[in-house]
Amino acid sequence: MVSHHVAPRPNCPEQAVGPPCDFLTGSENVAHRYRMPIDMKIFLILHHEIMGVPDNYRADEMVFYTARSLRKALELIKKTYVSRWSWWEVQVSELDDTEWPDHVGYFGPRGGKIVKPSFEKMVAIFEERPPDCR
Known part of the structure; x- marks a missing residue:
């Protein structure tokens, strides 16, 4: 026991x-x-990534992590390797709340703050990827 x-x-x-x-x-x-x-704040860490074929590119997203603070959220982002044609978004909400989470910010693939991701720029990077990544 x-x-x-x-x-x-x-x-x-x-x-x-x-x-x-x-x-x-x-x-x-x-x-x-x-x-x-x-009543506990929870930070949602969403990963966005370009996917699809040339005539139908889209930005796919999914929740990768949750964290108890923005500092922890950024630590998780910086520890994770993702493709260059992707970006992160952090949102905050109250645990068990029915309201939509509040947007905190966008972050590049390595965790640097960005104002707004450029879909066109990410598609261009996606199209330049090596053939073995297709």
Whole structure:
């Protein structure tokens, strides 16, 4: 049996230490158990990349990472190798929020801040890629 240290919980009416309180349910219980704030900012790190064929290029995107701060988001971007015809976008939202995330900024493939990605420039770089990358 593994023993875990559990810090005192002064707001828990049944007990000061021990397992999570029985009166908490669902996400409240998980947040209480793992000491996660219920209202927590989350940074979404989206990777955008040019894809397709010459008569139908498109910018594809997907969420690559999530982070707890902008600093952590930029660290993740800078540690990740992506193609030269791609860029990053960082957005911020509240965890479990139903509103659209807020745009924080765009970043180049290596993490440098850019004002706005140029679709035409990225397509030109995509078209110049070596034949073995096609």
